[in-house]
Amino acid sequence: MTRFLVAPDKFKGSLDATEVAAAIGRGLCAAGADVVELPIADGGDGTVAAALAAGWTPVPVTVSGPTGEPVRTTVARHGDDAVVEMADACGLVRLPGAPAPMTATSRGLGEAIAAAVADGATRVVVGIGGSASTDGGAGMLTALGARVLDGDGVPLADGGAGLAEVASLDLSGIDLGGTALVVACDVDNPLTGEHGAAVVYAPQKGADPAQVATLDAALSCWADVVADATGRDLRDVPGAGAAGGVGFAALAVLGAETRSGAELVLDLVGLDRALDDVDVAITGEGSFDAQTLRGKGPAVVAARAAARGIPVVVVCGRTTLSDDEARTAGVDHVFALQHVEPDLDRCVTDASALLERIAAAVTSSVL
Incomplete structure (x- = not known):
């Protein structure tokens, strides 16, 4: 009996990776195949x-969401x-309503890291997508024990906009007890400037042009203070701008190592x-394209x-992608939902059933 490894990432806006793997697995099993399901991710x-x-x-933990809830x-x-995930702790999916580009905080990620350290982890992998x-x-x-202070020695409120008032950083309260941090990071943006965290990514988080300028200037102030403290x-190291400067x-500050998110996961x-x-x-x-070939999970599986x-x-x-581009990436066959269902809305809403149908076509093509 042919044994298949089913290792997909999510179909964004439709199914998560576990649901995708399960749907393909059902179709393969119905065709008489032996299946191993291994959902994947890339750090987000x-x-x-x-x-x-x-x-x-x-290990369930309660942390602060992006707006403090x-x-x-x-x-x-x-x-x-241990593995912690910024997206689930305090990411965009956790916003209670409208975006909060000026006040959203990464505090929840720090609380998740602290929980992992307290639980005895000696290495914490941090997904920051x-x-x-x-x-x-x-x-x-701040969640790990730092004090971010204004000129009067008063702790700043959460959020990027407040960093315009940052004057000092007290790191004496941070103690990870020797725990190593490894950050899953697939972007090479610096912290500030035209390719930095605010200019490139803050608009995706709801910031208008004036807010982008404010945030970029605030991050520059923050970088000056961190340089003084450490x-x-x-600020110009590739990856410094990942996750809004996380x-x-x-x-x-934390001496973390960075690795490709897909390779690491x-x-x-x-x-x-x-x-x-x-x-x-x-x-x-969801979309197999040129971006996939730049080190995303499916490209790593294929390689x-x-x-x-x-x-x-x-x-x-x-x-x-063309057939030649797919073959260059190590891919022998490509099956797309759009090839069996031209209605793109149905590709999203009926993805599970369509994936089961496609799995039968996979078995007849590769066996």
Whole structure:
């Protein structure tokens, strides 16, 4: 019996990665195949879910959402390792209503890290995709024991706009107890300037042009103060602008290591072990395009499977890649929902049923 590894990412706006894997798996099983499901992620939303699907242990914690309201999130644990996810703790998906580009905070991420440290983790993997804030990581540091102060020694309110008033940073309260932090990061933006956190990403979080300018100036003030407190000016380091500047704070203050989100998460969920005993690998995401090939999860699955001589199938909602481009990425077959259902709205609403149908076509094409 042919054994399939089903390792997709989410179909954004339609199904999460676990639901995609389950739908494809049902179709394959109905066709008589043996299936191993391994949902994947790249450091954004779905990262903790991927770890849990791979057998990690959930540890529920309550943290501050992006506007300060309490939310329930999960820390994934396995041995001495923990995974925390900014998207689920205090990301865009946690906004209670309208965006809050000037006041949204990364505090909840810091609280999740603190919970993992208190629980005994010696390494914490931090997924920072899907953030709602542009606060330079100040909220995260505050939750870990830092004091972000104005000229009168008064703690600043949460949010990026308030950093325009920052005058000093007291780091004496931070103690991670030797816990190492590894940040899953796939962007190379600096903290400030035309390619920085505010200019590039704050509009996606609801900021208008005037607010973008305010936030960029505030991040410059923040970078000056952090440099004074740490003796290191890392505002221009690639990745400093990730997650509204959380990357900057993690690198400059917490001494974090950064790694490709997709590569890191796929190592955590055991992709290589899963590939040891399968005949065909199926991966995919909502849109299989040029962006996918820039190191996103499905591209990593394809590369690792192809390197072992395992046939690779991509199942997606839509694709803009040619057959030659797919083959260059190690992909043998591409099946898109848009090829069996021209109504794009139905591709979203009926994705699960369509994926089951496509799975039958996969088996007849590759067996």
